[in-house]
Amino acid sequence: xxxxxxxxxxxxxxxxxxxxxxxxxxxxxxxxxxxxxxxxxxxxxxxxxxxxxxxxxxxxxxxxxxxxxxxxxxxxxxxxxxxxxxxxxxxxxxxxxxxxxxxxxxxxxxxxxxxxxxxxxxxxxxxxxxxxxxxxxxxxxxxxxxxxxxxxxxxxxxxxxxxxxxxxxxxxxxxxxxxxxxxxxxxxxxxxxxxxxxxxxxxxxxxxxxxxxxxxxxxxxxxxxxxxxxxxxxxxxxxxxxxxxxxxxxxxxxxxxxxxxxxxxxxxxxxxxxxxxxxxxxxxxxxxxxxxxxxxxxxxxxxxxxxxxxxxxxxxxxxxxxxxxxxxxxxxxxxxxxxxxxxxxxxxxxxxxxxxxxxxxxxxxxxxxxxx
Amino acid sequence: xxxxxxxxxxxxxxxxxxxxxxxxxxxxxxxxxxxxxxxxxxxxxxxxxxxxxxxxxxxxxxxxxxxxxxxxxxxxxxxxxxxxxxxxxxxxxxxxxxxxxxxxxxxxxxxxxxxxxxxxxxxxxxxxxxxxxxxxxxxxxxx
Numbered sequence: 001x002x003x004x005x006x007x008x009x010x011x012x013x014x015x016x017x018x019x020x021x022x023x024x025x026x027x028x029x030x031x032x033x034x035x036x037x038x039x040x041x042x043x044x045x046x047x048x049x050x051x052x053x054x055x056x057x058x059x060x061x062x063x064x065x066x067x068x069x070x071x072x073x074x075x076x077x078x079x080x081x082x083x084x085x086x087x088x089x090x091x092x093x094x095x096x097x098x099x100x101x102x103x104x105x106x107x108x109x110x111x112x113x114x115x116x117x118x119x120x121x122x123x124x125x126x127x128x129x130x131x132x133x134x135x136x137x138x139x140x141x142x143x144x145x146x147x148x149x150x151x152x153x154x155x156x157x158x159x160x161x162x163x164x165x166x167x168x169x170x171x172x173x174x175x176x177x178x179x180x181x182x183x184x185x186x187x188x189x190x191x192x193x194x195x196x197x198x199x200x201x202x203x204x205x206x207x208x209x210x211x212x213x214x215x216x217x218x219x220x221x222x223x224x225x226x227x228x229x230x231x232x233x234x235x236x237x238x239x240x241x242x243x244x245x246x247x248x249x250x251x252x253x254x255x256x257x258x259x260x261x262x263x264x265x266x267x268x269x270x271x272x273x274x275x276x277x278x279x280x281x282x283x284x285x286x287x288x289x290x291x292x293x294x295x296x297x298x299x300x301x302x303x304x305x306x307x308x309x310x311x312x313x314x315x316x317x318x319x320x321x322x323x324x325x326x327x328x329x330x331x332x333x334x335x336x337x338x339x340x341x342x343x344x345x346x347x348x349x350x351x352x353x354x355x356x357x358x359x360x361x362x363x364x365x366x367x368x369x370x371x372x
Numbered sequence: 373x374x375x376x377x378x379x380x381x382x383x384x385x386x387x388x389x390x391x392x393x394x395x396x397x398x399x400x401x402x403x404x405x406x407x408x409x410x411x412x413x414x415x416x417x418x419x420x421x422x423x424x425x426x427x428x429x430x431x432x433x434x435x436x437x438x439x440x441x442x443x444x445x446x447x448x449x450x451x452x453x454x455x456x457x458x459x460x461x462x463x464x465x466x467x468x469x470x471x472x473x474x475x476x477x478x479x480x481x482x483x484x485x486x487x488x489x490x491x492x493x494x495x496x497x498x499x500x501x502x503x504x505x506x507x508x509x510x511x512x513x514x515x
Contacts, residue, residue, distance in 0.1 A: 172448040
């Protein structure tokens with residue numbers, strides 16, 4: 001009788017072949033960038049199926065020393081096939097005009113900001129706002145994103161997730177190094193000053209949050225601001241206004257107000273002081289409208305000096321990585337960069353008249369992106 | 373922007389480490405425990421696995437011994453979730469586990485064959501990394 005692992009591998013091979021067959025059936029129906037993604041997804045599935053086949057004929061598959069490691073391999077391959085089915089196959093099978101337009105916009109953005117890798121594919125299929133699926137090279141957006149110019153800066157944030165992930169050997173070495181140093185110094189000073197144990201524990205908890213996921217979110221906001229300029233700050237304000245308490249954070253995300261401070265750092269480093277002041281004034285208004293109050297420990301959780309240091313580090317890295325800044329894009333008349341910046345200017349000038357402006361700009365973008 | 377982007381980031385990081393570490397251990401087990409001697413490409417793969425594993429263990433040992441030391445670049449090479457899972461898994465045996473991992477690193481540097489004791493501690497890392505990747509995957513799919 002075949003071992004459990006052998007049966008599971010046979011099942012996985014069959015599942016991989018089904019996904020492969022479905023991807024293969026889409027061959028004649030897809031536009032260029034979608035077809036390229038399809039080819040890459042097929043190559044990945046073929047490699048995965050090949051690895052499964054190699055395991056199936058491996059004479060050591062059932063060896064007790066090796067079987068647990070083969071089982072670990074099985075799980076990673078199974079996850080890969082499921083991920084391709086859930087994201088690549090889903091987006092390729094639908095390939096709506098909106099998905100096509102958004103993918104074209106994203107490709108244009110990649111050119112404008114000098115993103116170094118092939119542009120990810122984009123699909124308006126998310127039920128949880130924007131999502132960057134790094135392993136799949138896919139960004140999912142809200143269903144109506146193709147018609148929402150004011151939220152387009154968030155696409156820059158998702159693109160930044162790919163940068164932060166792929167450049168982590170450079171980025172994290174510096175970023176985590178400075179975060180570690182900051183908290184190590186704070187803890188040392190705290191111990192010297194004889195702070196209560198609870199205060200020291202709170203510092204350690206904050207450190208864990210910063211090196212966990214918060215540095216990633218801060219970095220993505222900051223890279224997006226480097227690329228997108230004041231429009232990213234405005235889009236962040238707009239999004240934050242819909243989310244309630246600006247001081248609330250979670251394991252994955254720092255507080256909206258702290259993110260605002262991070263965005264402001266980049267704007268000021270880029271010389272956009274006037275825009276940063278204006279966004280801050282609107283933030284003050286948002287806080288006035290909000291019933292929330294800043295928690296007493298807030299400044300210890302988000303020390304201004306640390307946020308500023310992270311901002312300087314990211315700004316420097318963006319320059320070293322050769323990214324095109326917001327101001328350079330504006331000077332060169334970048335298609336999407338200028339449309340996004342212009343949309344926020346138009347909205348602030350006359351929010352009531354904005355829908356007409358938006359419709360005209362989107363029509364123009366659709367025509368130009370289709371030609372690109 | 374949503375939690376899923378961060379979870380996807382964590383999953384990609386943890387799965388990549390788990391895959392790489394497990395593959396290296398599997399190749400070396402084949403060679404050192406089962407005495408399967410290959411030719412050409414197979415031998416080159418064993419050599420590559422040995423180098424990769426040594427590099428990963430070098431960083432892992434530094435991170436496990438980190439307590440209170442200045443931050444090092446090695447920490448960026450090992451996902452924090454894996455370190456936390458390993459610490460939880462070995463609990464009070466952390467000093468012994470770290471010492472054993474350091475010994476394995478020495479064996480790899482010298483080119484010595486690894487024994488069952490070495491693979492036992494390497495499997496602990498494989499299991500911690502696998503559990504971390506699986507947990508991130510479940511969060512990603514919300515299952």
